[in-house]
Amino acid sequence: MGVPPKAGRPGKPAGKSVRRSLDNARQGKAATLKPPNKQRGADRKALAGVTPQWTPEEVEECFRRFQAATAVPKGELLHQNPYTLLVAVVLSAQATDAGVNKATPALFAAAPTPEKMVALGEDKVRDLIKTIGLFRTKAKNVIALSQKLITEHGGDVPRSRDALEALPGVGRKTANVVLNMAFGEPTIAVDTHIFRVGNRTGLAPGKTPFDVEQKLLEVVPDAYKLHAHHWLILHGRYVCLARRPLCERCLIADLCKWPGKTVAA
Structure with a gap:
Protein backbone atom coordinates (compact mmCIF):
# COMPACT_ATOMS: atom_id res chain seq x y z
CA MET A 1 0.00 0.00 0.00
CA GLY A 2 1.34 3.43 -0.90
CA VAL A 3 1.67 6.41 1.38
CA PRO A 4 -1.83 7.79 2.06
CA PRO A 5 -2.81 11.35 1.16
CA LYS A 6 -2.70 14.04 3.81
CA ALA A 7 -5.81 14.29 5.94
CA GLY A 8 -8.21 16.86 4.59
CA ARG A 9 -6.57 16.93 1.13
CA PRO A 10 -7.76 13.80 -0.67
CA GLY A 11 -5.71 12.71 -3.63
CA LYS A 12 -2.60 14.77 -2.86
CA PRO A 13 0.44 12.68 -1.91
CA ALA A 14 1.88 13.25 1.54
CA GLY A 15 5.07 15.31 1.61
CA LYS A 16 8.50 14.23 2.78
CA SER A 17 7.94 15.64 6.27
CA VAL A 18 4.81 13.54 6.72
CA ARG A 19 6.54 10.39 5.49
CA ARG A 20 9.48 11.13 7.80
CA SER A 21 7.06 11.61 10.70
CA LEU A 22 5.46 8.24 10.06
CA ASP A 23 8.85 6.55 9.77
CA ASN A 24 9.80 8.06 13.12
CA ALA A 25 6.52 6.90 14.64
CA ARG A 26 7.07 3.33 13.47
CA GLN A 27 10.57 3.38 14.96
CA GLY A 28 9.34 4.78 18.29
CA LYS A 29 11.36 7.98 17.97
CA ALA A 30 10.51 11.15 19.83
CA ALA A 31 7.61 13.15 18.49
CA THR A 32 5.66 16.25 19.36
CA LEU A 33 1.99 17.03 19.08
CA LYS A 34 0.45 19.98 17.38
CA PRO A 35 -0.41 22.83 19.80
CA PRO A 36 -3.48 22.06 21.95
CA ASN A 37 -5.67 24.60 20.14
CA LYS A 38 -4.89 22.90 16.82
CA GLN A 39 -5.59 19.49 18.36
CA ARG A 40 -9.00 20.69 19.51
CA GLY A 41 -9.69 22.14 16.09
CA ALA A 42 -8.74 18.86 14.46
CA ASP A 43 -11.06 16.94 16.79
CA ARG A 44 -13.91 19.34 15.96
CA LYS A 45 -13.33 18.72 12.27
CA ALA A 46 -13.42 14.98 12.87
CA LEU A 47 -16.72 15.21 14.75
CA ALA A 48 -18.14 17.38 11.96
CA GLY A 49 -17.31 14.69 9.42
CA VAL A 50 -14.61 16.73 7.69
CA THR A 51 -11.94 14.07 8.17
CA PRO A 52 -11.54 11.95 5.00
CA GLN A 53 -13.07 8.49 4.99
CA TRP A 54 -11.04 5.29 5.01
CA THR A 55 -10.96 2.95 2.04
CA PRO A 56 -11.99 -0.69 2.59
CA GLU A 57 -8.36 -1.66 2.06
CA GLU A 58 -7.23 0.70 4.82
CA VAL A 59 -9.84 -0.66 7.24
CA GLU A 60 -8.72 -4.20 6.48
CA GLU A 61 -5.09 -3.25 7.08
CA CYS A 62 -5.96 -1.50 10.36
CA PHE A 63 -7.53 -4.58 11.89
CA ARG A 64 -4.94 -6.90 10.41
CA ARG A 65 -2.34 -4.94 12.41
CA PHE A 66 -4.43 -5.01 15.58
CA GLN A 67 -4.82 -8.77 15.23
CA ALA A 68 -1.12 -9.28 14.54
CA ALA A 69 -0.26 -7.34 17.70
CA THR A 70 -2.90 -8.99 19.94
CA ALA A 71 -4.58 -12.00 18.39
CA VAL A 72 -7.23 -12.43 21.10
CA PRO A 73 -7.69 -9.22 23.11
CA LYS A 74 -9.23 -9.53 26.55
CA GLY A 75 -11.55 -7.27 28.48
CA GLU A 76 -10.14 -5.83 31.68
CA LEU A 77 -13.15 -6.19 33.99
CA LEU A 78 -12.74 -9.05 36.45
CA HIS A 79 -15.58 -11.60 36.33
CA GLN A 80 -16.29 -15.29 36.80
CA ASN A 81 -19.33 -16.00 34.65
CA GLY A 184 -19.47 -14.50 21.40
CA GLU A 185 -21.73 -12.18 19.42
CA PRO A 186 -19.96 -9.75 17.01
CA THR A 187 -21.32 -6.65 18.73
CA ILE A 188 -19.45 -3.39 19.24
CA ALA A 189 -20.02 -1.48 22.47
CA VAL A 190 -19.14 2.16 21.91
CA ASP A 191 -17.69 3.76 25.02
CA THR A 192 -15.86 7.08 25.28
CA HIS A 193 -12.66 5.52 23.92
CA ILE A 194 -14.23 3.98 20.83
CA PHE A 195 -16.27 7.12 20.20
CA ARG A 196 -13.07 9.18 20.24
CA VAL A 197 -11.07 6.78 18.08
CA GLY A 198 -13.88 6.40 15.55
CA ASN A 199 -14.26 10.15 15.11
CA ARG A 200 -10.67 11.26 15.48
CA THR A 201 -9.16 8.79 13.04
CA GLY A 202 -12.02 9.04 10.56
CA LEU A 203 -12.58 5.28 10.80
CA ALA A 204 -16.20 5.60 11.96
CA PRO A 205 -17.36 9.21 12.40
CA GLY A 206 -20.66 9.84 14.11
CA LYS A 207 -22.39 12.37 16.35
CA THR A 208 -23.67 9.77 18.80
CA PRO A 209 -22.36 6.44 20.13
CA PHE A 210 -25.10 4.69 18.16
CA ASP A 211 -23.95 6.39 14.95
CA VAL A 212 -20.37 5.25 15.55
CA GLU A 213 -21.53 1.72 16.38
CA GLN A 214 -23.53 1.45 13.17
CA LYS A 215 -20.66 2.82 11.08
CA LEU A 216 -18.22 0.34 12.61
CA LEU A 217 -20.59 -2.55 11.97
CA GLU A 218 -20.76 -1.35 8.37
CA VAL A 219 -17.03 -0.95 7.70
CA VAL A 220 -15.28 -3.56 9.90
CA PRO A 221 -14.71 -6.79 7.94
CA ASP A 222 -16.64 -9.76 9.32
CA ALA A 223 -13.43 -11.62 10.11
CA TYR A 224 -12.50 -8.95 12.67
CA LYS A 225 -15.88 -8.01 14.18
CA LEU A 226 -15.76 -10.34 17.18
CA HIS A 227 -12.67 -8.65 18.64
CA ALA A 228 -13.04 -5.16 17.11
CA HIS A 229 -14.66 -3.89 20.31
CA HIS A 230 -11.65 -4.73 22.47
CA TRP A 231 -8.98 -3.72 19.96
CA LEU A 232 -10.51 -0.26 19.65
CA ILE A 233 -11.08 0.19 23.39
CA LEU A 234 -7.51 -0.77 24.21
CA HIS A 235 -6.20 1.48 21.45
CA GLY A 236 -8.16 4.43 22.83
CA ARG A 237 -7.32 3.66 26.44
CA TYR A 238 -3.56 3.28 26.01
CA VAL A 239 -2.55 4.95 22.73
CA CYS A 240 -5.13 7.32 21.24
CA LEU A 241 -5.55 9.24 24.50
CA ALA A 242 -8.00 12.10 24.85
CA ARG A 243 -5.52 14.88 25.68
CA ARG A 244 -2.11 13.69 24.54
CA PRO A 245 -2.47 10.83 22.07
CA LEU A 246 0.69 8.76 21.78
CA CYS A 247 0.92 8.89 18.00
CA GLU A 248 4.56 7.79 18.12
CA ARG A 249 3.38 4.41 19.45
CA CYS A 250 0.40 4.06 17.14
CA LEU A 251 0.12 0.95 14.96
CA ILE A 252 -2.09 2.78 12.48
CA ALA A 253 -0.44 6.22 12.36
CA ASP A 254 -0.02 6.06 8.60
CA LEU A 255 -3.69 5.17 8.12
CA CYS A 256 -5.13 7.72 10.57
CA LYS A 257 -6.82 10.75 8.96
CA TRP A 258 -6.68 13.03 12.02
CA PRO A 259 -5.23 16.44 11.02
CA GLY A 260 -3.85 16.94 14.54
CA LYS A 261 -1.76 13.79 14.70
CA THR A 262 1.91 13.75 15.64
CA VAL A 263 4.54 15.44 13.48
CA ALA A 264 8.24 14.61 13.67
CA ALA A 265 10.28 16.40 16.32
Missing part, protein backbone atom coordinates in the same frame (compact mmCIF):
# COMPACT_ATOMS: atom_id res chain seq x y z
CA PRO A 82 -21.93 -14.21 32.51
CA TYR A 83 -23.75 -12.96 35.61
CA THR A 84 -20.70 -11.41 37.27
CA LEU A 85 -19.71 -9.94 33.90
CA LEU A 86 -23.13 -8.29 33.65
CA VAL A 87 -22.82 -6.87 37.17
CA ALA A 88 -19.27 -5.65 36.55
CA VAL A 89 -20.31 -3.82 33.39
CA VAL A 90 -23.25 -2.19 35.17
CA LEU A 91 -20.88 -1.04 37.92
CA SER A 92 -18.42 0.33 35.35
CA ALA A 93 -20.77 3.06 34.12
CA GLN A 94 -19.04 6.42 34.71
CA ALA A 95 -16.22 4.57 36.46
CA THR A 96 -12.91 3.03 35.44
CA ASP A 97 -12.36 -0.69 35.04
CA ALA A 98 -9.49 -0.44 37.52
CA GLY A 99 -11.77 1.14 40.10
CA VAL A 100 -14.44 -1.50 39.61
CA ASN A 101 -11.86 -4.27 39.86
CA LYS A 102 -10.88 -3.08 43.33
CA ALA A 103 -14.41 -3.63 44.62
CA THR A 104 -15.72 -6.67 42.77
CA PRO A 105 -13.48 -9.49 44.10
CA ALA A 106 -15.08 -9.24 47.54
CA LEU A 107 -18.54 -8.75 46.04
CA PHE A 108 -18.27 -11.75 43.73
CA ALA A 109 -16.73 -13.94 46.43
CA ALA A 110 -19.86 -13.32 48.48
CA ALA A 111 -22.38 -13.36 45.63
CA PRO A 112 -21.40 -14.99 42.31
CA THR A 113 -25.04 -15.73 41.38
CA PRO A 114 -28.28 -13.72 41.29
CA GLU A 115 -29.71 -15.78 44.14
CA LYS A 116 -26.75 -15.08 46.41
CA MET A 117 -26.73 -11.41 45.44
CA VAL A 118 -30.38 -11.00 46.46
CA ALA A 119 -29.67 -12.85 49.70
CA LEU A 120 -26.73 -10.54 50.35
CA GLY A 121 -29.06 -7.55 50.23
CA GLU A 122 -28.81 -3.99 49.02
CA ASP A 123 -27.15 -2.60 52.16
CA LYS A 124 -24.28 -5.09 52.03
CA VAL A 125 -23.85 -4.62 48.27
CA ARG A 126 -23.71 -0.87 48.82
CA ASP A 127 -21.00 -1.28 51.45
CA LEU A 128 -18.91 -3.49 49.17
CA ILE A 129 -19.06 -1.12 46.19
CA LYS A 130 -18.91 2.23 47.99
CA THR A 131 -15.57 3.08 46.35
CA ILE A 132 -17.31 3.15 42.95
CA GLY A 133 -19.09 6.26 41.72
CA LEU A 134 -22.90 6.32 42.00
CA PHE A 135 -22.67 3.30 44.31
CA ARG A 136 -26.09 3.82 45.90
CA THR A 137 -27.95 3.76 42.58
CA LYS A 138 -25.80 0.91 41.32
CA ALA A 139 -26.49 -1.18 44.42
CA LYS A 140 -30.23 -0.76 43.84
CA ASN A 141 -29.85 -1.75 40.19
CA VAL A 142 -27.72 -4.80 40.98
CA ILE A 143 -30.33 -6.13 43.39
CA ALA A 144 -33.22 -5.27 41.05
CA LEU A 145 -31.63 -6.88 37.99
CA SER A 146 -30.73 -9.95 40.05
CA GLN A 147 -34.34 -10.31 41.18
CA LYS A 148 -35.54 -9.96 37.59
CA LEU A 149 -33.08 -12.58 36.38
CA ILE A 150 -34.48 -15.00 38.97
CA THR A 151 -38.17 -14.33 38.32
CA GLU A 152 -38.06 -13.98 34.53
CA HIS A 153 -35.03 -15.94 33.35
CA GLY A 154 -34.52 -18.74 35.84
CA GLY A 155 -31.40 -17.07 37.22
CA ASP A 156 -29.65 -17.08 33.83
CA VAL A 157 -28.36 -14.09 31.88
CA PRO A 158 -30.47 -13.84 28.70
CA ARG A 159 -28.84 -13.88 25.26
CA SER A 160 -31.43 -11.49 23.82
CA ARG A 161 -30.61 -7.79 23.45
CA ASP A 162 -34.19 -6.81 24.27
CA ALA A 163 -34.20 -8.94 27.41
CA LEU A 164 -30.85 -7.55 28.53
CA GLU A 165 -31.89 -3.95 27.97
CA ALA A 166 -35.07 -4.58 29.97
CA LEU A 167 -32.94 -5.22 33.08
CA PRO A 168 -32.48 -2.34 35.56
CA GLY A 169 -29.29 -0.37 34.90
CA VAL A 170 -28.64 -2.05 31.54
CA GLY A 171 -28.46 0.01 28.35
CA ARG A 172 -27.32 -0.69 24.82
CA LYS A 173 -23.60 -0.45 25.60
CA THR A 174 -23.82 -2.88 28.53
CA ALA A 175 -25.92 -5.28 26.47
CA ASN A 176 -23.35 -5.17 23.67
CA VAL A 177 -20.50 -5.97 26.06
CA VAL A 178 -22.35 -8.95 27.55
CA LEU A 179 -23.43 -10.29 24.16
CA ASN A 180 -19.86 -10.03 22.91
CA MET A 181 -17.89 -11.29 25.89
CA ALA A 182 -20.30 -13.82 27.38
CA PHE A 183 -21.91 -15.18 24.23
Whole structure:
Protein backbone atom coordinates (compact mmCIF):
# COMPACT_ATOMS: atom_id res chain seq x y z
CA MET A 1 0.00 0.00 0.00
CA GLY A 2 1.34 3.43 -0.90
CA VAL A 3 1.67 6.41 1.38
CA PRO A 4 -1.83 7.79 2.06
CA PRO A 5 -2.81 11.35 1.16
CA LYS A 6 -2.70 14.04 3.81
CA ALA A 7 -5.81 14.29 5.94
CA GLY A 8 -8.21 16.86 4.59
CA ARG A 9 -6.57 16.93 1.13
CA PRO A 10 -7.76 13.80 -0.67
CA GLY A 11 -5.71 12.71 -3.63
CA LYS A 12 -2.60 14.77 -2.86
CA PRO A 13 0.44 12.68 -1.91
CA ALA A 14 1.88 13.25 1.54
CA GLY A 15 5.07 15.31 1.61
CA LYS A 16 8.50 14.23 2.78
CA SER A 17 7.94 15.64 6.27
CA VAL A 18 4.81 13.54 6.72
CA ARG A 19 6.54 10.39 5.49
CA ARG A 20 9.48 11.13 7.80
CA SER A 21 7.06 11.61 10.70
CA LEU A 22 5.46 8.24 10.06
CA ASP A 23 8.85 6.55 9.77
CA ASN A 24 9.80 8.06 13.12
CA ALA A 25 6.52 6.90 14.64
CA ARG A 26 7.07 3.33 13.47
CA GLN A 27 10.57 3.38 14.96
CA GLY A 28 9.34 4.78 18.29
CA LYS A 29 11.36 7.98 17.97
CA ALA A 30 10.51 11.15 19.83
CA ALA A 31 7.61 13.15 18.49
CA THR A 32 5.66 16.25 19.36
CA LEU A 33 1.99 17.03 19.08
CA LYS A 34 0.45 19.98 17.38
CA PRO A 35 -0.41 22.83 19.80
CA PRO A 36 -3.48 22.06 21.95
CA ASN A 37 -5.67 24.60 20.14
CA LYS A 38 -4.89 22.90 16.82
CA GLN A 39 -5.59 19.49 18.36
CA ARG A 40 -9.00 20.69 19.51
CA GLY A 41 -9.69 22.14 16.09
CA ALA A 42 -8.74 18.86 14.46
CA ASP A 43 -11.06 16.94 16.79
CA ARG A 44 -13.91 19.34 15.96
CA LYS A 45 -13.33 18.72 12.27
CA ALA A 46 -13.42 14.98 12.87
CA LEU A 47 -16.72 15.21 14.75
CA ALA A 48 -18.14 17.38 11.96
CA GLY A 49 -17.31 14.69 9.42
CA VAL A 50 -14.61 16.73 7.69
CA THR A 51 -11.94 14.07 8.17
CA PRO A 52 -11.54 11.95 5.00
CA GLN A 53 -13.07 8.49 4.99
CA TRP A 54 -11.04 5.29 5.01
CA THR A 55 -10.96 2.95 2.04
CA PRO A 56 -11.99 -0.69 2.59
CA GLU A 57 -8.36 -1.66 2.06
CA GLU A 58 -7.23 0.70 4.82
CA VAL A 59 -9.84 -0.66 7.24
CA GLU A 60 -8.72 -4.20 6.48
CA GLU A 61 -5.09 -3.25 7.08
CA CYS A 62 -5.96 -1.50 10.36
CA PHE A 63 -7.53 -4.58 11.89
CA ARG A 64 -4.94 -6.90 10.41
CA ARG A 65 -2.34 -4.94 12.41
CA PHE A 66 -4.43 -5.01 15.58
CA GLN A 67 -4.82 -8.77 15.23
CA ALA A 68 -1.12 -9.28 14.54
CA ALA A 69 -0.26 -7.34 17.70
CA THR A 70 -2.90 -8.99 19.94
CA ALA A 71 -4.58 -12.00 18.39
CA VAL A 72 -7.23 -12.43 21.10
CA PRO A 73 -7.69 -9.22 23.11
CA LYS A 74 -9.23 -9.53 26.55
CA GLY A 75 -11.55 -7.27 28.48
CA GLU A 76 -10.14 -5.83 31.68
CA LEU A 77 -13.15 -6.19 33.99
CA LEU A 78 -12.74 -9.05 36.45
CA HIS A 79 -15.58 -11.60 36.33
CA GLN A 80 -16.29 -15.29 36.80
CA ASN A 81 -19.33 -16.00 34.65
CA PRO A 82 -21.93 -14.21 32.51
CA TYR A 83 -23.75 -12.96 35.61
CA THR A 84 -20.70 -11.41 37.27
CA LEU A 85 -19.71 -9.94 33.90
CA LEU A 86 -23.13 -8.29 33.65
CA VAL A 87 -22.82 -6.87 37.17
CA ALA A 88 -19.27 -5.65 36.55
CA VAL A 89 -20.31 -3.82 33.39
CA VAL A 90 -23.25 -2.19 35.17
CA LEU A 91 -20.88 -1.04 37.92
CA SER A 92 -18.42 0.33 35.35
CA ALA A 93 -20.77 3.06 34.12
CA GLN A 94 -19.04 6.42 34.71
CA ALA A 95 -16.22 4.57 36.46
CA THR A 96 -12.91 3.03 35.44
CA ASP A 97 -12.36 -0.69 35.04
CA ALA A 98 -9.49 -0.44 37.52
CA GLY A 99 -11.77 1.14 40.10
CA VAL A 100 -14.44 -1.50 39.61
CA ASN A 101 -11.86 -4.27 39.86
CA LYS A 102 -10.88 -3.08 43.33
CA ALA A 103 -14.41 -3.63 44.62
CA THR A 104 -15.72 -6.67 42.77
CA PRO A 105 -13.48 -9.49 44.10
CA ALA A 106 -15.08 -9.24 47.54
CA LEU A 107 -18.54 -8.75 46.04
CA PHE A 108 -18.27 -11.75 43.73
CA ALA A 109 -16.73 -13.94 46.43
CA ALA A 110 -19.86 -13.32 48.48
CA ALA A 111 -22.38 -13.36 45.63
CA PRO A 112 -21.40 -14.99 42.31
CA THR A 113 -25.04 -15.73 41.38
CA PRO A 114 -28.28 -13.72 41.29
CA GLU A 115 -29.71 -15.78 44.14
CA LYS A 116 -26.75 -15.08 46.41
CA MET A 117 -26.73 -11.41 45.44
CA VAL A 118 -30.38 -11.00 46.46
CA ALA A 119 -29.67 -12.85 49.70
CA LEU A 120 -26.73 -10.54 50.35
CA GLY A 121 -29.06 -7.55 50.23
CA GLU A 122 -28.81 -3.99 49.02
CA ASP A 123 -27.15 -2.60 52.16
CA LYS A 124 -24.28 -5.09 52.03
CA VAL A 125 -23.85 -4.62 48.27
CA ARG A 126 -23.71 -0.87 48.82
CA ASP A 127 -21.00 -1.28 51.45
CA LEU A 128 -18.91 -3.49 49.17
CA ILE A 129 -19.06 -1.12 46.19
CA LYS A 130 -18.91 2.23 47.99
CA THR A 131 -15.57 3.08 46.35
CA ILE A 132 -17.31 3.15 42.95
CA GLY A 133 -19.09 6.26 41.72
CA LEU A 134 -22.90 6.32 42.00
CA PHE A 135 -22.67 3.30 44.31
CA ARG A 136 -26.09 3.82 45.90
CA THR A 137 -27.95 3.76 42.58
CA LYS A 138 -25.80 0.91 41.32
CA ALA A 139 -26.49 -1.18 44.42
CA LYS A 140 -30.23 -0.76 43.84
CA ASN A 141 -29.85 -1.75 40.19
CA VAL A 142 -27.72 -4.80 40.98
CA ILE A 143 -30.33 -6.13 43.39
CA ALA A 144 -33.22 -5.27 41.05
CA LEU A 145 -31.63 -6.88 37.99
CA SER A 146 -30.73 -9.95 40.05
CA GLN A 147 -34.34 -10.31 41.18
CA LYS A 148 -35.54 -9.96 37.59
CA LEU A 149 -33.08 -12.58 36.38
CA ILE A 150 -34.48 -15.00 38.97
CA THR A 151 -38.17 -14.33 38.32
CA GLU A 152 -38.06 -13.98 34.53
CA HIS A 153 -35.03 -15.94 33.35
CA GLY A 154 -34.52 -18.74 35.84
CA GLY A 155 -31.40 -17.07 37.22
CA ASP A 156 -29.65 -17.08 33.83
CA VAL A 157 -28.36 -14.09 31.88
CA PRO A 158 -30.47 -13.84 28.70
CA ARG A 159 -28.84 -13.88 25.26
CA SER A 160 -31.43 -11.49 23.82
CA ARG A 161 -30.61 -7.79 23.45
CA ASP A 162 -34.19 -6.81 24.27
CA ALA A 163 -34.20 -8.94 27.41
CA LEU A 164 -30.85 -7.55 28.53
CA GLU A 165 -31.89 -3.95 27.97
CA ALA A 166 -35.07 -4.58 29.97
CA LEU A 167 -32.94 -5.22 33.08
CA PRO A 168 -32.48 -2.34 35.56
CA GLY A 169 -29.29 -0.37 34.90
CA VAL A 170 -28.64 -2.05 31.54
CA GLY A 171 -28.46 0.01 28.35
CA ARG A 172 -27.32 -0.69 24.82
CA LYS A 173 -23.60 -0.45 25.60
CA THR A 174 -23.82 -2.88 28.53
CA ALA A 175 -25.92 -5.28 26.47
CA ASN A 176 -23.35 -5.17 23.67
CA VAL A 177 -20.50 -5.97 26.06
CA VAL A 178 -22.35 -8.95 27.55
CA LEU A 179 -23.43 -10.29 24.16
CA ASN A 180 -19.86 -10.03 22.91
CA MET A 181 -17.89 -11.29 25.89
CA ALA A 182 -20.30 -13.82 27.38
CA PHE A 183 -21.91 -15.18 24.23
CA GLY A 184 -19.47 -14.50 21.40
CA GLU A 185 -21.73 -12.18 19.42
CA PRO A 186 -19.96 -9.75 17.01
CA THR A 187 -21.32 -6.65 18.73
CA ILE A 188 -19.45 -3.39 19.24
CA ALA A 189 -20.02 -1.48 22.47
CA VAL A 190 -19.14 2.16 21.91
CA ASP A 191 -17.69 3.76 25.02
CA THR A 192 -15.86 7.08 25.28
CA HIS A 193 -12.66 5.52 23.92
CA ILE A 194 -14.23 3.98 20.83
CA PHE A 195 -16.27 7.12 20.20
CA ARG A 196 -13.07 9.18 20.24
CA VAL A 197 -11.07 6.78 18.08
CA GLY A 198 -13.88 6.40 15.55
CA ASN A 199 -14.26 10.15 15.11
CA ARG A 200 -10.67 11.26 15.48
CA THR A 201 -9.16 8.79 13.04
CA GLY A 202 -12.02 9.04 10.56
CA LEU A 203 -12.58 5.28 10.80
CA ALA A 204 -16.20 5.60 11.96
CA PRO A 205 -17.36 9.21 12.40
CA GLY A 206 -20.66 9.84 14.11
CA LYS A 207 -22.39 12.37 16.35
CA THR A 208 -23.67 9.77 18.80
CA PRO A 209 -22.36 6.44 20.13
CA PHE A 210 -25.10 4.69 18.16
CA ASP A 211 -23.95 6.39 14.95
CA VAL A 212 -20.37 5.25 15.55
CA GLU A 213 -21.53 1.72 16.38
CA GLN A 214 -23.53 1.45 13.17
CA LYS A 215 -20.66 2.82 11.08
CA LEU A 216 -18.22 0.34 12.61
CA LEU A 217 -20.59 -2.55 11.97
CA GLU A 218 -20.76 -1.35 8.37
CA VAL A 219 -17.03 -0.95 7.70
CA VAL A 220 -15.28 -3.56 9.90
CA PRO A 221 -14.71 -6.79 7.94
CA ASP A 222 -16.64 -9.76 9.32
CA ALA A 223 -13.43 -11.62 10.11
CA TYR A 224 -12.50 -8.95 12.67
CA LYS A 225 -15.88 -8.01 14.18
CA LEU A 226 -15.76 -10.34 17.18
CA HIS A 227 -12.67 -8.65 18.64
CA ALA A 228 -13.04 -5.16 17.11
CA HIS A 229 -14.66 -3.89 20.31
CA HIS A 230 -11.65 -4.73 22.47
CA TRP A 231 -8.98 -3.72 19.96
CA LEU A 232 -10.51 -0.26 19.65
CA ILE A 233 -11.08 0.19 23.39
CA LEU A 234 -7.51 -0.77 24.21
CA HIS A 235 -6.20 1.48 21.45
CA GLY A 236 -8.16 4.43 22.83
CA ARG A 237 -7.32 3.66 26.44
CA TYR A 238 -3.56 3.28 26.01
CA VAL A 239 -2.55 4.95 22.73
CA CYS A 240 -5.13 7.32 21.24
CA LEU A 241 -5.55 9.24 24.50
CA ALA A 242 -8.00 12.10 24.85
CA ARG A 243 -5.52 14.88 25.68
CA ARG A 244 -2.11 13.69 24.54
CA PRO A 245 -2.47 10.83 22.07
CA LEU A 246 0.69 8.76 21.78
CA CYS A 247 0.92 8.89 18.00
CA GLU A 248 4.56 7.79 18.12
CA ARG A 249 3.38 4.41 19.45
CA CYS A 250 0.40 4.06 17.14
CA LEU A 251 0.12 0.95 14.96
CA ILE A 252 -2.09 2.78 12.48
CA ALA A 253 -0.44 6.22 12.36
CA ASP A 254 -0.02 6.06 8.60
CA LEU A 255 -3.69 5.17 8.12
CA CYS A 256 -5.13 7.72 10.57
CA LYS A 257 -6.82 10.75 8.96
CA TRP A 258 -6.68 13.03 12.02
CA PRO A 259 -5.23 16.44 11.02
CA GLY A 260 -3.85 16.94 14.54
CA LYS A 261 -1.76 13.79 14.70
CA THR A 262 1.91 13.75 15.64
CA VAL A 263 4.54 15.44 13.48
CA ALA A 264 8.24 14.61 13.67
CA ALA A 265 10.28 16.40 16.32
